[in-house]
Amino acid sequence: MKHAFLLLLLLGGFSATAQVLRTRTVKLMGSRFDIILVAPDSLTAESHIDTVIAEVTRIENLISDWKEDSQISQVNRNAGIAPVRVDPEVFALTERALHFSQITHGAFDISFAAMDRIWKFDGSMTAMPSPEAVKKSVEKVGYRDILLDQAQSTIFLKRKGMKIGFGALGEGYAADRCRDLMLARGIKAGIVNGSGDMSTWGKQPDGSDWTVGITNPHRKDTLFAVVALRQSAVVTSGSYEKFVVFNGRRYSHIINPRTGYPATGVSSVTVFGPSAETANGFSTSLMVLGQAAGLKLIEKYPNYTYILVTDEGRIFSSPSLALKQTRL
Template structure:
């Protein structure tokens, strides 16, 4: 079975060795494609594991989505310039982690990017590049160092009206990490969670071999550029040829 997502694909070999086999499920979640494969002793066990994984992804999406008006992230954005918002500790710690990444990267990673006006369009409709003034105006509310956290109250405050946060750069990877942790807690010894190029693999295939990950050739998507044997590792890819102006 061959699964291609973004610029990454995974080859799954199924075997009945020791009564186990690989079971695969693909579903759109969080606006992207999730490919989940678990090694289990039968379909019933596999379905239970897959349901646990999908429920966890849904839970995380409900927490961090900026499109869902009922999410805590949307509440933070609505209250920008007005008042702090008390959030679940998980979301608070994720925001704190994101700020740490922003500091580590000198702002190259910044969840307040969501404050930018939508001047870039990747649907082929742009006829000209935005002006320098338009670009400057679009980032006026961006700045991770403006985000105010109250650790004792678990509150988040965006001080500037119009300021927003979004987890587009980290959300699906975080969901893959959390899903892996939960599945391992439930006794899943071998699986892959692939969130459109943010991939977590642990254990081995049902036949005892390491999982095999193929990096898609950007010039010919039907062929692999390279193969990686993966065990208890994460692989992250991004194809700038997939979305561009």
């Protein structure tokens, strides 16, 4: 359930201090990564950007479900056959993903990777798929059939044809890892933005906070909120770029893994918090759960705040964000 991203980085001015800001944009994990670091000099910044790229590449080689030699690909090839031993890092990421499946009752599910792609969002669809085709498209999806053995560090997919994938968590996890790695190496400020899964820390060279603009999902050329980020991650999921309309109803490209039908009712969800990985899980889940059930879930986790926009343009947000606007 790869989502659309609605984030615009708003950089402030530069100071006359010794700190410099360097940026680089690269393609990693099949997506755009923007890496922004603040360091004492250009050479240090560029060297650490290289380190970030190497770390993301290392993670990609572990968890990519389209690289044949990755551990996740090995797990998928052995679905219905045998458990596969994986690194503790991969095991822990899978555990956290399954926890999201449990708290969302399957609205989030890493076994979505086995879903048949019967919905097309490129303009080629002229009619809705049949109920039978939709039901069949998710017959190999089901997080309850993912078995973890902590003692052996193994993952086993019970049914042949099952697959798991980290398209909805991997970039956020990588962004978090790189932020922590840079802090450990003395880089006190920066941003790692994995295709909209953004981890930030510290401040800009002029001492101002990093800020992020939230795009109006009903008017893509405008912002409706600008939020300062302090040692924070932010992720946006949205349906305004990829959707189809049948009988006057808009169907998102984000598919409900429990039903096989696209999510409806919510145009965008932005989630702020300490972890981009977790924020991604929440933003994707809230798109599927919808406004009422989604807000009931995330309000149980006070470390995470949200801005949710419905298809009708109503805005719901955490009180702590002090967002006064209630409708677009």
